[in-house]
Amino acid sequence: MNAAEGSGLPAGRKGNTLVLSASGKNPLGSLPPLAAYIHIPWCIRKCPYCDFNSHTAGSVLPEADYVAALLADLQADLQHVQGRRLGSVFFGGGTPSLFSAGALERILDGLERQVGFADAVEITLEANPGTFEQARFRDYRSLGINRLSIGVQSFQAAKLAALGRIHDGGEAVRAAGMARAAGFENFNLDLMHGLPGQTLDDALSDLHTAIAQQPTHLSWYQLTLEPNTVFWSQPPILPEDDTLWDIQEAGQKLLAEHGYRQYETSAYSQPGRQARHNLNYWTFGDFLGLGAGAHAKLSTPDGRIVRTWKVRQPKDYLNPAKPFQAGEKRLEALDLPFEFLMNALRLTAGVPAILFSQRTGLPLQQLAEHRQAAEARGLLESDPQRLxxxxxxxxxxxDLLQLFLP
Incomplete structure (x- = not known):
């Protein structure tokens, strides 16, 4: 659909064409569950390790214009919804908590009106301790946002300074308390390990402090140096491999002792508190990607699976003369085993084997030769019912995933 009178799109905005097969038959049997990712691309300051599409905020954010663009972006992507309701919504960034409650309310109203929410929809907002205000977060909760993901990274002053964070350890602890006081009984703390100069005792101290805040979920992952970051061009001195191994083993043991079950490579939760939005990614569900630089994975009724991505620069996303979408890639049959397993095998319990066929439309037999090779190397369980x-x-x-490359 191109921008035209009555289309609901501003002049110059271009939608995407969805081509149905002549029969309209869906080889997948049924379309996967649908989620929405909303990208807010501004931060108070860009961290030296961050490779996400984030930009330093000016004195005034173009909040109203960006919300209008997001809603027009949603309008252009409605063709991909196919009658499904959203099981989860995730506001990521950047720092989405820089936006007012009124702005987020307009986005959520548009999503609910244009797509609709499933029962017990999970709505997550990323926030950083340096942006916490009690009244604002109470307002967020009143909108129906029912989960927070708080970017702590560390509670120690030297480590936070090395990471370029704007908060201190005390602010991080207070943020968790403020989240609970605002009505968020379900929240995640983001925590890194393998930081510059970090010892085993440092890492365990951070974990003890995080656990003391009683989050329902912990994302605990190792710092990696990514291209196009300050740390990539000016790498800090990181712990030796033996120290990293000791941190990983001791940290996982500590988390398990306090009731945090590892259910994914870097995700730990209390019973029944897994992140539903991320589970949708890892089980190869569909998700809309709205906002500057947002990515999407979408299945069509004729059996195609595509990944799309939006323009990265906020100025381009806000320019009515430019399309929102920057590119699209169809996943071919040869790509699908790797694409599916790259997500599913992150889950410590794996997935039912039948899910491969349900999500890709391919016979399970297509994996047989590669499964045998992985089982022979002790990397994959010999379980016909699960991957x-x-x-x-x-x-x-x-190494495991390499075996499934085309």
Missing amino acids: IATPRGQLFLN
């Missing part, structure tokens, strides 16, 4: 990595396969997940 699940062995403990060794979890440790060497890249």
Whole structure:
């Protein structure tokens, strides 16, 4: 659909054409569940390790214009909804909590009106401790946002300074308390390990402090140096491999002792508190991607699976003369085993084997030769009912996935 009178799109905005097969038959049997990712691309300051599409905020954010663009972007993508309701919504960034409650309310109203929410929809907002205000977060909760993901990274002053964070450890602790006081009984803390100069005791101290805040979920992952970041061009001195291994082993043991079950490579939760939005990614569900630089994975009624991405620069996203979408790639049959397993095998319990066919439209037999090779190397469990990595396969997940490359 091109921008035209009555289309609901501003002049110059171009939608995407959805081509149905002549029969309208869906080879997948039924379309996967649908989620929405909303990208807010501004931060108070860009961190030196961050490779996300984030930009330093000016004195005034173009909040109203960006919300209008997001809603027009949603309008252009409605053709991909196909009658499904949203099981989860995730506001990521950047720092989405820089936006007012009124702005987020307009976005959520548009999503509910144009797409609709499933029962017990999970709506997550990313926030950083340096942006916490009690009244604002109470307002967020009143909108129906029912989960927070708080970017702590560390509670120690030297580590936070090395990471370029704007908050201190006390602010991080207060943020968790303020989240609970605002009505968020379900929240995640983001925590890194393997930081510059970090010892085993440093890492365990951070974990003890995080656990003391009683989050329902912890994302605990190792710092990696990514291209196009300050740390990539000016790498800090990171802990030796032996120290990293000790941190990983001791940290996982500590988390388990306090009731946090590892259910994904870097995700730990209290019982029943897994992140539903991320589970949708890892089980190869569909998701709309709205906002500057947002990515999407979408299935069509004629059996195609595509990944799309939006223009990265906020100025381009806000320019009515430019299309929202920057590119699209169809996943071919040869790509699908790797694409599916790259997500599913991150889950420590794996997935039912039948899900491969349900999500890709391909016969399970297509994996047979590669499964045998992975099982022979001790990387994949010999379980005909599930696709699940062995403990060794979890440790060497890249090696496991290499076996499924086309």
